[in-house]
Amino acid sequence: MKVSYYPGCSLLGTAREYDESNRAVCGALGIELEELEGWNCCGATSAHSTDDYLALALPARNLVIADGKGLDLIVPCSACFLRLKASEKKLLEMPLADFPYRGSLKVKHLLNFLAEDENIQKIQERVKKPLAGLKVACYYGCLIVRPPKVTGATEPEDPKEMDRLMAALGAEVIEWSFKTECCGGSLVLARPDIATKLVERILKMAKEAGAEALVSCCPMCQSNLETCQGESSHRTPVFYFTELLGLALGLSGVKGWLKRHLIDPRQPLREKGLI
Amino acid sequence: MSIAPQTSFLYHIEEKSGEKVSLCYQCNKCSSGCPVTFAMDFPPHVLLRMVQLGLKEKVLGSLTPWVCASCETCTTRCPNGIDIARVMDTLRQMARVAPAGAEDIPKFHEAFLNSIKARGRVYEVGMLLEYMFKTDVWAKIKSREIIKETKLGWEMFRRGKMRLFPHTIRGLEDIKKIFEHKGK
Amino acid sequence: MDYPPNVKLIRVPCSGRVDSVHLIKAFEEGMDGVYVAGCLEGECHFLTGNLRAKKRVEYVKGVLTTLGINPERLRMYNLSAAMGSRFVEIAREMTEMIRSLGPSPVKTGAGREFPQEQEEGEEQ
Amino acid sequence: MTGRKIGAVMVVGGGIGGVQSALDLAEAGYKVYLVESSPSIGGRMAQLDKTFPTNDCSMCILSPKLVECGRHPDIELLTYSELLGLEGEPGNFRAKVLKHARYVREDICTGCGTCQQKCPRRTASEFDGELGERKAIYVPYPQAIPNVPVIDKQICTYFLKGKCRVCEKVCPAGAIDFEQEDEELEIEVGAVILALGYETFDARLRGEYGYGRYKNVVTSLEFERILSASGPYRGEILRPSDNEHPRRIAWIQCTGSRDTSLGRGYCSSVCCMYAIKEAIIAQEHDPNLELTIFYNDIRAFGKGFEGYYESAKKAGIRFVKSIVSDVKELPRTKDLFIRYVEDGEVKEENFELVVLSVGLEPSEQTKLLAKKLGVELEPCGGFCSTPFFNPLSTTREGVYVCGVFQGPKDIPETVMQASAASAVASATISAERGTMLQQRQYLPEKQIKGEKPKIGVFVCHCGINIAAVVDVEAVRDYARTLPHVVWAEDNLFTCAQDTQERIKKVIQEEGLNRVVVAACSPRTHEPLFRQTLMEVGLNPYLFEMANIRDQCSWVHMKDKEGATQKAKDLVRMAVANAALLEPLERERLPVRKRALVVGGGLAGMTAALGFAEQGFEVFLVEREAELGGNMRHIYWTLSGEDPQAFLEEMIERVTTHPAIQVITNAEVVDHEGVQGNFSTGVMIAPTMTYRKLEHGVTVLATGGEEYKPKEYLYGEHPAVLTQMELEERIARGELDLGELRRVVMIQCVGSRTEQRPYCSRICCSVAVKNALKLKELAPDLEIHVLFRDIRTYGLLEQYYTKARERGVIFTRYIPERPPEVEAEGNRLLVKVWENTLKDDLILEADLVVLSTATLPRENEELAAMFKVQRTLEGFYLEAHMKLRPVDFSSDGIYMCGLAHSPKLMDETISQAQAAVARASTLLAKDEIEVGGVVARVEPELCAACLICVRACPYGVPYICEDGYSVIDPAKCRGCGNCAAECPQKAIQLQHYRDEQLVAKVLALTRGI
């Protein structure tokens, strides 16, 4: 199977390990990721906060490029995903001559894509090292689900894709209420005080629910959740979901990815004998 | 003090945002779900109420749209289907100056967009440098705040998370064109 | 909506059905207190039954006084079917009143509890 | 084919709506097929605990109706059945009905319940929500009618795996029949009524509240079951996660209503009130509960609702004007975390239980059926579409509708519509009345003269309503020791249908000649038990009730011992009285098949036409020179109809109908007689001629009027108007719209105040209506509406939404700081406290429009003349708030329209039709029985003192030629005044003879 891949800017820098694990896991599942040629930044919050046209056009350019390929467009970053979806929705409702987008493809978040039945089955078949005993809280954040009219999420208040994936890997998935609570990612540089407060609450609830680690599907959330934890010694690790996939599938790059984390996530894995 | 309503402002916002703010029946759901009300001067429903009554100065001077995290919680749950986050965008766009407490936010956006404009993608190191410069590095150094940020930068660098050399995309002229159209 | 269980009701179609004899009988039988609950004045389901009942109650009060029973032990209340909470209030009020007066002298065999001198005027 | 009409009606849906329609039709002489898709009738009302605003126990007041329905010879119950299709034309339809196999033979099963006990297969019970269980073979609830189980094929082990059949083995009657098959019936009927009701909003669609994820988030319907004595927790308030008592409970209003983003842009009308009710009842269970209702507007718009709301506030129930955004479960405690806004601040709080006030909506099956029948639905919510001035007709001729399927509404309004639908549905086939009837089967009356009393006592548990407080077994054992008692037993639900059968059996086997039931109250249940007696040939007056629930267990909850003792006392008194009961004769009187309608407004005219269409003659008496009442001043409706055109046509029809005599300029001056035989005098101006009208039934439709305010410079400043005046001016083109810049409307003027503590219900919609009209005529006009709560209930919510969409600005004011209006030359200055912004809003206005209260018209004298009761506010008081919303407690007199309570025109029409239906049950009979409880004179004792003549409020007694008092049993109302006054004790009131009353006193004081 072949799909287009739009990594997004963060995956070139701060979220390198996410990019690496995505490519490795998809490779292992026989999914060919074809990076969208000449893709540009989606504009993120900065574009839609300041200018409607930028918010529409920056993602639109990518959509048009992908349209030419006719392959579904897989996006690992929730922020990019939402910007692309929002732009797509507008283009389909009100076509723009500059961006002749026909909509021959589906824009999908990598998480939702991998949680599709046939992929989950593939994963299940290939699990080599079940994550038995690892207690994880799946954290989806905002933009993969909201607003559902744009993202197409069927259960925006209680998404289950990551839960299902983690369960398929044999992890112990914690039930908790803060799956989609905002972490303040877009404010992390300008108002770190706000982001810190939001992150604290999310982590507290995850711990109370009994989680040893969080799992994320978005580079913004992941980095925010890590950086806003401060210096305390009881810091909670935050995995990318593809890292855990890679681990369970027995892929070799895992250690390298995990080393890049600001909060070392290896402790709980060692305890369970997973690395 | 007292309020004398001015409906033209409401119509203006409605037109610009494409959202019917007048539909809001003040159920307060947006505010009770908004994660950052603690940092706002007016919770979202109050801001919308002020838009309804046309309190232009207050609205455009409010901190609220600036600290809004664009989490879309309000938009998702509003029973009247009002895209409140979208209204926040509009208000942010209309308010040229950010109020106290949000001064850094437009600077961040500017740095971010400049980075895109220059190379088509965000070059994190460059973007951060620009942002730090704009937000008055000297004051920060004095208040030792900068230490935190630079330390974070170092941590990232150490782990290979800082891409030191920028990448310029092919087809940059498209991007330039897009930026020329800005404000359309 | 709670009242003391010592209050028991006897159903009549209209307070106007309540006969002086019935009231006196109840006291003779040692009841500590009796009250007649009729419709609101002017809203009697049977037009004027409650007014007649009221007169009779006044009359029997006179009789009780002569017998040496405190006429306060007999009362007439007016309330409508929609006034459940008033009903409870009345039941409590009556009970309180009787508690303060103590058991009926008929039952205790004590003497007159009400001096004849204090006899009040006839029906209004 | 055409021409031949069929005197039968099919009612589809057996909730309270369908049941009421069926009973009214059957009583009016039509054959009824009642089709219900579930295994038993009763609908949602059967699931409710208590009902607002009277707190009557829902099942208790419903049960007698269900039993009546179940045993009415002219009602054929087709339960577990569905309507497949309808062919033919109005008056002559062929309906295809699929009767699902129950796998239990209805004719053999005795309802013993053994099968249910023994069946090994369990599943979640539909009746108790997710909280309870049932078996594969089951009766939905204990008092279900019919009390015959069904086997749920989907889960029954035998049907799934081919093994089990335990039920078959244990059934003592051999009623299980696995061979049964679905059956298709074809039934001929003249008309069809759809009473398909609703299901509650699937709260999972508002995922943020966590329903289905968090155990301690329940729906309001589930909470009803939690409160219910027969519910899964036996009436204890527990929460599902740990079966502990919650202390803090929150209600979240408007879940799935007033929500255009979910395609549910209507208000569900009942959830504000039921939440208040649930909170009040919960508090009665445990006064220490902390109860919070999170709301947007409190819609307490119905009769008696505002007072109920106020009483809840006084009782300490907390109302927070904020819809919450989401509910989060705290991991360890399973408590629920809620954020909300209060006084402009975001606050956080934990609750132990959260109740979602879910909305009402037609089910998918209902929508499918409508499609099959060719019945159109409203775009908003999928409720049944009905023309405004014909609110009971669907878009298919001959098919009618009532209840929640027509739009969200509460029980009384459902009952009203149900009666109304039965009137309009039968109007087309009124010629066939009585052609398809069965005679009731009564055994000939047994003569008991000279027999020693043989009393049977039935002591009711009422589930645990009684049994939780009173030791029912002890009372039963005690009853056995009482004189003349030859039988005493206790029953779980004495009023259930199977118990009726049981009582009949016991009467026959034990030869009982007196029956005592110790249960709820004769007010609601006496007719039911009397009927049971009659069916086995006992005179109905040989029945007595001891109110050990209403007068004992309910009011002495905290004193179980005292309550049990009192229950014994009450039973002893009842038995003492029963021993003295005598069979009473009832006299038959011919019915005057003519109706009198007082008041010629919309209500009166609708009623008059309704009677005429049913084939009865009518007098329509109007005090003014013209017909029409308020409607003469209404020029448009929210949904776009033209009331004036309708009115004109209606007046034409009324005045030309041969069966209607319109008497205008007439004043009622006297009234006498009993149901079936009234006579009323009217004085007709200008000649002041007196005329006596003889009629069998009376409808009082004397209407209401707009309050002329003293507030807000009304009458002082020319730019201050009432809504009606505004409408009049717009309609007549007297308003220069080009000159107007800003109009301010003020709501609740004269309503919801101390003197007038009720909500006038219509003024919010009227304000929205006129605001929209103004916006239509002058789009740039700025309109402000200052309100306390906007009460656009039901589908009217759409128009509130529309008004906001059009830019009408709504500002909430708090009653502590009402608006102020000052004159400033031609213009006005309105100042109002904006509580969200905490500042005064100053509005310069060209026009201030006051939405003033609706008052009943002067009706005190009339009420006195007809001996009918009124509320404190002067509206007519119905016999029973919930189930008899158009009947007065005096037989043969009915009410409708504004005189009952404020309401819109479509609602007035429904209620007027309902009055016709109820009255027709009487007019349909050729004769009625009177007498029974009447005074009887012993001539020998009579001293001809004339005291009784003076004492009787109705002037019945007279001294005959032979010199003694004579009382005509047909005229006597049985009040007993004469008996009480008669110095010779020559008069005895039957059923309340001196001997009986004294026996009660003695039983009370002396013991046995």
Ligand SMILES: Cc1cc2nc3c(=O)[nH]c(=O)nc-3n(C[C@H](O)[C@H](O)[C@H](O)COP(=O)(O)OP(=O)(O)OC[C@H]3O[C@@H](n4cnc5c(N)ncnc54)[C@H](O)[C@@H]3O)c2cc1C
């Ligand atoms: C939680 C809650 C509390 C409430 N409390 C109160 C209260 O205190 N007071 C009050 O006045 N109101 C109350 N209500 C409202 C009340 O329940 C309704 O007004 C009333 O039940 C409406 O009756 P109905 O006959 O129209 O509908 P239903 O009771 O829904 O009856 C409809 C019947 O039709 C049957 N049916 C449906 N489709 C078909 C079909 N295709 N074929 C055959 N049969 C079919 C159903 O099985 C059902 O038996 C409450 C509602 C809720 C949800």
Ligand SMILES: Cc1cc2nc3c(=O)[nH]c(=O)nc-3n(C[C@H](O)[C@H](O)[C@H](O)COP(=O)(O)OP(=O)(O)OC[C@H]3O[C@@H](n4cnc5c(N)ncnc54)[C@H](O)[C@@H]3O)c2cc1C
């Ligand atoms: C201000 C106002 C605005 C309204 N606006 C709307 C609206 O926009 N849409 C809507 O649907 N509904 C509206 N309504 C409600 C609507 O008017 C009523 O539902 C309907 O007209 C009521 O009719 P009625 O016959 O009950 O009462 P009325 O219209 O009051 O008629 C009663 C009639 O009885 C006569 N009468 C009274 N006493 C006696 C007596 N003793 N003897 C003989 N005759 C007597 C009166 O003269 C009168 O003709 C409004 C009501 C008011 C007050």
Ligand code: SF4
């Ligand atoms: S949720 Fe929507 S309707 Fe409610 S206050 Fe916010 S904007 Fe207004």
Ligand code: SF4
């Ligand atoms: S989008 Fe902004 S205003 Fe809305 S809930 Fe999120 S932070 Fe609050």
Ligand code: SF4
């Ligand atoms: S055991 Fe037989 S008779 Fe008894 S309820 Fe079941 S089917 Fe009916």
Ligand code: SF4
């Ligand atoms: S066959 Fe068995 S499972 Fe089925 S209803 Fe009978 S007892 Fe229950």
Ligand code: SF4
């Ligand atoms: S406002 Fe309407 S929909 Fe909302 S809770 Fe009250 S009655 Fe229900």
Ligand code: SF4
């Ligand atoms: S007390 Fe008995 S008879 Fe009365 S409602 Fe309850 S079950 Fe029925």
Ligand code: SF4
């Ligand atoms: S304006 Fe009328 S309908 Fe609205 S709340 Fe006030 S009294 Fe009720």
Ligand code: SF4
């Ligand atoms: S009981 Fe006596 S007083 Fe009452 S109506 Fe009959 S005759 Fe008149």
